[in-house]
Amino acid sequence: MKNFFLFCSLFLLIFISVAQEKNTSFPNDFLGVYKGTLVISTSKGTKEIPMEFHLTKTDSIHRFNYILSYNGQPRNYTLIAKDLEKGIYEVDENNGIILPSKFANKTLHSFFEVQGNFLSSRLAFSENQLDFEILFTATKNKTTTGKGTKEIPFVYGYPISVVQKAILKRELN
Template sequence: MKKITCFLIFLSSLIVFAQEKVENFPHSFLGKYKGTLEITSKRGTQKIPMEFHLTKTEKDSVFNYVIVYDKSPRNYFLKIVDQEKGIYDIDENNGIILPASFHKNVLHSFFEVQGNFLSTRLAFDTKQLEFEILFTRLENKTTTGGISKEIPEVFGYPIGVFQKAILVKD
């Protein structure tokens, strides 16, 4: 009976370990993803065809990172900075390099450009990618709190544009 119990404990630990397998980013998610991007703002909702390509290059630490909006590609590179820590760069090939962090199959990036703040989120799965961008104008900043040492001043940024797509891997 002890042998059976030990075997069952061993087997269950293997099952738990298999379920907690961490994907090898970006290698596990290479491919071309396609779908429709929905852009929502105060002006309404717009839908456009979208693709995302994550493919190998000649360098082991650099990957093609291509976003295609309505058949117009934006050719970037994803560069591994520290894979163990989940630190990457998105190189736009024009002097702009955006820092990105990968955690639990999601690549995140925050950046400010021309008075706007953007948050990007790419959630990878084996067969699809959830792509999301949130956009706010810095001039729309709200301020609350700050009435005592215990209650700090807090800045809020109302989201003005939502972009979301579920892209399916080819």
């Protein structure tokens, strides 16, 4: 009986410690300036350029500065929280273009089409790091497999032609 009680106590202690894992709040817990090197991979080879990502507060509670800087050239966007509970955001490029975004599992996802190209962006946040990735494919390069039947439908593939990846470190204030 003592072993059973000891086992239950130990199990409860482990359960409580796991359950108390730090909850994070996006974007507030990930504000800051992140710096690193963007690696661009294409069929023509690989290129590296300096990159920064700035996520900072504004005067509005649901709007944040969202700045991507490539090779010292900033792109000033705004991150807008639409529904925090559902993780629904928008990235406003401040020129009439607004990209829908979804935050889940500490990652901000966006998928969009522009001028016959699909782009997928992924910003995965950890305590002091951001894993940044953009995948690019031309819609004209679509492949088709399958038979077009109920059992084996057509499946359309889009070969990725450009991969942009960066591991950016957050500067601590």
